[in-house]
Amino acid sequence: MSNNAKQAIRGYHAHVYYRPENKDDAALVRDQLDELFDVNLGxxxxxxxxxxxxxxxxxxxSTEDFSEIVPWLMLNRQGLDILVHPETGDxxxxxxxxxxxxxxxxxLNLGMFEQT
Incomplete structure (x- = not known):
């Protein structure tokens, strides 16, 4: 990754999606993330x-924690769908x-982000 790309990424967001029937799975993932990593939970x-x-x-x-958190999510997502994206300001x-x-x-409903 180039230095420009590294500098452009200020951090990451993961969005953990759930439905009523698998909210308990989402809660388990959330509790484990909170216990194992330095994350801010929305x-x-x-x-x-x-x-x-x-x-x-x-x-x-943080960008420093990406290499720990994303592989963990890959193996421990409990069948949930998860979006991971950088924070660049765009x-x-x-x-x-x-x-x-x-x-x-x-x-995703991206219309809210599109320029008018």
Missing amino acids: RWHDKPVGPHPISMYQVVF DLADHRDNALWLGEKLK
């Missing part, structure tokens, strides 16, 4: 919010072009 959103099409919570972590590109998905890629 509120539970039991309804779609922002560009996110279903219920989710956000996990904020919300549209971060969610659309620069994101990675664990599980199913959900269709």
